[in-house]
Amino acid sequence: MTAFHSAPNEALIQQLHALLKSAPAGLSEYDVIQRLRANKSPFVPQEPLLDKLVLFRTHFILFNALYILRDRLWADASAHLEIHALRIQLQDYRRAKPGLIVADPLRSYYLDIEQLDTTTLEDVEALLESxxxxxxxxxxxxxxxxxxxxxxxxxxxxxxxxxxxxxxxxxxxxxxxxxxxxxxxxxxxxxxxxxxxxxxxxxxx
Missing domain, CATH: 1.10.287.110 (DnaJ domain)
Structure with a gap:
């Protein structure tokens, strides 16, 4: 059974960066999970993701690492990481306009690692529904x-x-x-x- 970590894992962040660099057209979340699974990554289960809570936790860990990677790429002014379930893609760095600050509730959610530890199956079902x-x-x-x-x-x-x-x-x-x-x-x-x-x-x- 896959162990779920409550802290950012450098190995997963580096694996994701390497995967995305090798796929300039981008990958869906499903494709990323499949490639990690093919590489025997310990961060995704090898069995089908049929359990909703395991699916949520796998998704959360993946997106937590992606948002950390995006922040680092922005800090280095080296690239922009587009993050959607259907397309995760490394793009050219985009310089923000002076004084422009855009709230990103999804970033805040996925970087709050407590969500991983406190979310129950009932919470997952409610999230999916609403x-x-x-x-x-x-x-x-x-x-x-x-x-x-x-x-x-x-x-x-x-x-x-x-x-x-x-x-x-x-x-x-x-x-x-x-x-x-x-x-x-x-x-x-x-x-x-x-x-x-x-x-x-x-x-x-």
Whole structure:
């Protein structure tokens, strides 16, 4: 059984950096886990991730290491690390505009290692059920669109088409990741609710 650590592990951070450097087009979270598993990494279970709590902990450890790596790359001004479940990619360094500070709640969450030790199975089930439905603000919608690799200009029909493509590609029956599928479903639900609100508002005018 995989041991879950409550502190950043340098070996995992270095493994992730090497994997991403070898894949300039980026990797999905599923691809990263599969490559770590193929390399017999002790940080991911060798068995299928069917248990929700084990899946959560594997995901959390991975994203904790990714956000630490991103911070280090930014500090060195050497690269930018794009972090999404469907695409994790090393990119050219982006110099921030003077005085521009953007809050990143996901970074804060994944760098809080206590979340790993205190989150229960009930917590995981609640998170999976409610995460996207709570994302009704502008930042949440942008996150949902980013997960689908779309921008604000995308029509609702384009959103639905892209969603169906990604669900087909990431379905567990085809070797995909359950967590990714649940994230796609949640993102689509948030975007569907926004579409319904927009239609209702248009009809009321």
């Amino acid at each position: 995460f996207w439905t709570r994302q009704n603000d502008e930042g949440g919608i942008k996150s949902a669109l980013a997960l689908l690799d779309l921008d604000e200009s995308a029509s609702y029909s384009a959103i639905r088409h892209r969603y169906r493509q990604l669900v087909s590609r990431n379905h567990p029956d085809r070797g995909g990741c359950t967590a990714t599928l649940q994230s796609l479903n949640g993102a689509m639900e948030a975007l569907r609710q926004r579409h319904q609100r927009n239609e209702t508002e248009a009809l009321s005018k």
